[in-house]
Amino acid sequence: MPDTQTVTSVTHWTDRLFSFRCTRPASLRFRSGEFVMIGLAGENGKPLLRAYSIASPNWDDELEFYSIKVPDGPLTSRLQHIRVGDPIVLRPKPVGTLVHDALLPGERLWLLATGTGLAPFASLIRDPETYERFGTVVLMHTCREASELEYGRRLVESLKDDPLIGEMVEGRLLYYPTTTREASPRMGRITDNLTSGKVFADLGLPAMTPGTDRAMICGSLAFNLDVKAVLEGLGLNEGANSEPREFVVEKAFVGDGI
Template identity: 30%
Template sequence: MVQWVEGHVVGKTTWSQRLVSLQVDADIAPFEAGQFIKLGLEVGAEAVGRPYSLVNAPGERPLEFCFSVVPGGPLSKRLAALNAGDSILVAPHASGFLILREVISGSHLWLIASGTGIGPFLSILKTAEPWQRFERIVLVHAARLVSELMYRDTISEFAETHTDKFVFIPFVSREPTDFALPGRIPQAIENGQLETRAGIKFSAAQSQIMLCGNPQMVDEIQQLLIERGLKKHRRREPGNISVESYW
């Protein structure tokens, strides 16, 4: 049974009809960048909770979470209706292994996300570790609409601060743009567009890839990379591909 601490919403960002971020003040245990934690609300006679990635870096406050509003879901619509001052339940401890401590050394770090899967990667990039460990960092974010490319100001700050190390590659699948790649990430891996835009290749010798987002996308990308000679990372058998599996 989850034990909760009471938190309070201190801010909200509505990115689109289906994407929302909440800023929350709550007293939780220390966590590692890339981890997730449960948020909950009292629904009827019980507390309903779901896991959400922390967008903020360890030590940064308030806590921040981004999530999709799921039609007919028991929680997300209620979370999206909260405003500053409202109470929210927060689990006291974070979990998850999509963290740099679990990633072996390499020259290039690829952070590939769709939708709200970008959250843990922003938390990681707000820390010093990735910039110290890797020569190049590629952040890939796929969305349906331009408005759903969340946290673009934060990403621009990474680019300005780490000009020689960082590249951001957005994808937008349902409307034309003059800056984002069209279509889906797996297709851009198959036809070489993603590597061309990044200026580097996927390599078993140099690449570490972290994936978070739509399960189908994650599975497709894993398979394509495995066909290219990369392998999934396991503690007993180190590899190139790390995946969050709390979906």
């Protein structure tokens, strides 16, 4: 089958979350934050494909993806069982709105995610261009339980030793993980922590303004709409590749049921 790549590693983070890496087509070029269609060959010979954000940065030799497991999901019920050496289908046509080109220049970049919506930001926080464009990068990630934050926590922790961007992220990447169900050092929904001003107080940052702050949003449809309303209330406007503004929303993020 054309567009077939090979799985090179698989990590199961919880009973609902896993990440995997695969070979990268030599011809594939993408902007950090974009997504591609990936999947598995179907029983009828047609591949079953879904949109997945690329979690690896654009300079990586391999591709990385971060996924939920849905027991009866048409794709993830099978995808969660992949092993090293297995083939997967990848359509090498990256697209997406969570890219630097869709934002106006600014001082701070806010990356706002729930669950596996973290994936495009896992790419962006490893991209030198992110730190060339913004003085401060704030990664807010919210999940129900602390174990669901582990993929992001380990990734952020590893960046200080990264030979390419280790020096860039020092003191400039601010990580703000919270839980909504399980008790943890920091709790609360992203919308609540923004509207109450708690995140600004905790990180010692001024409140968001359209003049200095830019944001990217990736999560469930309900989350995206809620955060969009908060940002618009702060005076920020939604942008696109064709018309850069103060924030962008990933409209193709796949939530439950995949």
